[in-house]
Amino acid sequence: MKSFTPREIVSELDKYIIGQNAAKRAVAIALRNRWRRQHVRPELRDEIAPKNIIMIGPTGVGKTEISRRLAKLSQAPFVKVEASKFTEVGYVGRDVESIIRDITELAVKMVKDSEATKVRVKATEHAEERLLDCLLPINQLPRPVGDTQDPESAEKERERNARTRDKFRKKFRDGELDDKEVEIDSTEQKSPVVEIFSASGMDDMDMNFKDMFSNIMPKKTSRKKMKVQAAFEHLIQEESQKLLDMDKVLKLAIERVEQTGIVFIDEIDKIAGRQAGQGPDVSREGVQRDLLPIVEGSTVKTKYGMVKTDHILFIASGAFHVAKPSDLIPEFQGRFPIRVELTSLSAGDFIKILTEPQNSLTKQYEALLETEGIKITYTDDAVARIAEIASEVNDKMENIGARRLHTVMEKVFDEISFDAPDMNEKAVVIDAAYVNNTLNDILQDEDLSRYIL
Numbered sequence: 001m002k003s004f005t006p007r008e009i010v011s012e013l014d015k016y017i018i019g020q021n022a023a024k025r026a027v028a029i030a031l032r033n034r035w036r037r038q039h040v041r042p043e044l045r046d047e048i049a050p051k052n053i054i055m056i057g058p059t060g061v062g063k064t065e066i067s068r069r070l071a072k073l074s075q076a077p078f079v080k081v082e083a084s085k086f087t088e089v090g091y092v093g094r095d096v097e098s099i100i101r102d103i104t105e106l107a108v109k110m111v112k113d114s115e116a117t118k119v120r121v122k123a124t125e126h127a128e129e130r131l132l133d134c135l136l137p138i139n140q141l142p143r144p145v146g147d148t149q150d151p152e153s154a155e156k157e158r159e160r161n162a163r164t165r166d167k168f169r170k171k172f173r174d175g176e177l178d179d180k181e182v183e184i185d186s187t188e189q190k191s192p193v194v195e196i197f198s199a200s201g202m203d204d205m206d207m208n209f210k211d212m213f214s215n216i217m218p219k220k221t222s223r224k225k226m227k228v229q230a231a232f233e234h235l236i237q238e239e240s241q242k243l244l245d246m247d248k249v250l251k252l253a254i255e256r257v258e259q260t261g262i263v264f265i266d267e268i269d270k271i272a273g274r275q276a277g278q279g280p281d282v283s284r285e286g287v288q289r290d291l292l293p294i295v296e297g298s299t300v301k302t303k304y305g306m307v308k309t310d311h312i313l314f315i316a317s318g319a320f321h322v323a324k325p326s327d328l329i330p331e332f333q334g335r336f337p338i339r340v341e342l343t344s345l346s347a348g349d350f351i352k353i354l355t356e357p358q359n360s361l362t363k364q365y366e367a368l369l370e371t372e373g374i375k376i377t378y379t380d381d382a383v384a385r386i387a388e389i390a391s392e393v394n395d396k397m398e399n400i401g402a403r404r405l406h407t408v409m410e411k412v413f414d415e416i417s418f419d420a421p422d423m424n425e426k427a428v429v430i431d432a433a434y435v436n437n438t439l440n441d442i443l444q445d446e447d448l449s450r451y452i453l
Contacts, residue, residue, distance in 0.1 A: 003035045009073065016069050016359060017062045018352045023340045026053055027070050030313060030338070034074075034260065037311075049310065052295060052335055054268065054325060055317040057342025060401020063317040067264040076260040077107040077253075083316075084270040086287050096290045100300040100307050103261050107253040108304060112244065115252075119243040120236065126243075127235035128169070131228070134182050135168055136161075178229045186224050186234065250304050261312040265291075269318030272327040288332045295335040345394075345401055350387035353402050361409050369413075372420040374428060381432035386412065389439060393453045396446075407453055412438050 004012070009028035010021070017024070030051060037048045055063045064080060071078030079102050086094050116123075171177050226234070271284045294300065297310035316336055325339065345353070354362050362383065366376045390404040412435055416428060442452050 004031070004073065006032050009070070012073055013066060013069055016357050017065055018349050018356060019345070020057075020062050020066065020342050023055055023057075023063070023066055023342050026338055026340045027066055027315070031070060031074055034313070038259075046310075049297070050313045051338050052314040052316070053338045053340065054336040055315065055340055055342055056320050056325060057317075058319050058321075058344055058399050058401055060399075060403040061342045061345055062402070063342060064264065064266060067262065067315050067317075071262045074260060074262075075110075076262050077103050077110060077257050078262045078264065079103040079106060080264040080266060082267045082270075083265050083287065083291075083318075084267045086271075086290070096287065096294060097300050099263055099265075100257075100294065100309060100312075101302045103263060103312075104253065104257050104302045104304055104307055107257045107261070108250065111249050111253040111256065115244055115249055116240040119240055123236050123239035123243055126239040127232055128172070130184075130235050130239070131172070131182070131232055132165055132168055134184050134231070135172075135177070135180075135228075136165055172228065172232075178227065180228050181225055182228050182231050183223050183225050184231045184235065185221050186238070254305055254307055257312065258308050259311055263312055263314050265314060265316045267318055268316040268328075269320045269323045272318075272320075272323035272325075285329060288329050292331055292335065295332075344399060345391075347384075347387045347391035350390050350402070350405060351383055353405060354383050354387060361405055365409065365413055369416065369420055369428075372423075374416070374420055374423060374426050376416075377427070377429045379429065379431040382430045382435050385432040385435045389435070389443065389453075393449065397450060397453075404453070408439070411442065411452065414438070 006025070006028035009031055010024045013024045013028075030053060033048075034050070037045060040048060055066070057063060068078065068080070079099065081099050081102070086096050168177070224231075224234075271287045294309050295314050297308070299306050299308050314336070325333065354360055362378055369376050386405070386408055390408045393408070394400065394404050412430065415438070416423075439453075442449050
């Protein structure tokens with residue numbers, strides 16, 4: 001696990017997310033506490049539980065993005081789920097334990113990719129030998145019955161074959177054989193298609209059936225014809241799989257989930273109690289009660305083994321327009337001791353979002369149209385006008401935060417994006433006049449703007 005100081009974590013998050021300093025500080029401290037816990041004496045280490053976080057704020061202000069960037073920064077297994085997709089045990093729907101199965105599946109893939117990188121050099125050597133065997137199958141041809149060869153002739157033939165093999169090896173490494181086609185033996189696992197309509201608590205039954213049938217059904221070897229370079233990559237993948245120690249991979253993956261996993265539960269307000277007078281919703285409260293043991297710390301059975309959830313960091317988020325955090329059941333509130341409120345975005349924030357992040361929308365459109373040979377230039381007043389329009393539309397209609405910028409930018413670039421391949425003018429300046437010209441009709445017609453923007 002990489003060791004970043006809280007200040008460094010916030011600095012990294014600042015590259016992609018504008019504002020929301022309180023939320024950034026909270027997640028930075030939570031991540032640093034994980035590193036600190038790893039350096040605490042062993043007898044106390046297991047007693048230190050992560051301080052789960054609830055992010056409260058309207059949609060489109062950066063709640064999910066903060067969590068996703070945090071997971072990428074720490075190279076931790078990360079899964080985002082929506083609380084409204086789950087139902088209480090006994091109802092048809094997704095079981096909450098599938099969250100842990102999903103993050104474990106992801107961790108196994110992450111560790112497999114990491115371990116495959118470590119054995120790639122050796123796998124490449126093995127793949128090269130297999131490829132040369134396919135290009136030069138002379139050593140595999142059986143001798144006619146009764147054909148004997150004296151030792152001297154056999155030695156000369158071996159030397160000749162070795163020289164030929166070395167010549168082909170040099171040609172292959174120099175890229176002279178890349179366009180040549182070759183036939184390779186590929187091992188495929190054939191298993192019948194099994195479709196299961198499962199109820200709650202049976203999410204992974206189809207996976208278990210597939211595993212069972214894959215062990216019963218024989219592996220099928222087929223011959224594939226492909227270009228040398230493609231065949232080489234295919235063989236590297238096969239050899240990497242052979243060199244992987246899967247017991248080690250599974251052990252590391254489970255350890256990574258247990259010690260560094262991050263689960264982001266969105267729309268947590270959707271499972272809070274309804275407003276008074278509308279009656280209780282058993283399923284909503286039931287989902288909270290089902291989530292409790294996982295968030296508090298329990299052991300979940302997965303296809304790769306038992307996974308403890310005691311030290312997984314849970315980050316919940318919700319807009320809480322109708323419900324309030326206090327509408328959650330007390331036990332559930334107690335599992336999320338840290339609460340941070342994210343503020344709505346202003347026109348000034350939108351200007352920063354359009355210009356400052358490394359992946360800003362203005363840079364994205366610039367890069368997209370550059371592929372057509374078109375150079376896009378923005379004036380400051382154009383960026384300010386786009387931000388102003390997005391802010392105005394959010395105020396008049398539903399506030400969807402920074403996502404409104406995507407809608408506005410798409411309308412601004414609609415004509416250019418369509419005509420780009422046929423445009424003679426390769427330099428386009430986006431200024432305030434162009435923005436107004438593009439969006440004026442929509443903005444003036446309020447009914448139309450409700451649909452378009």
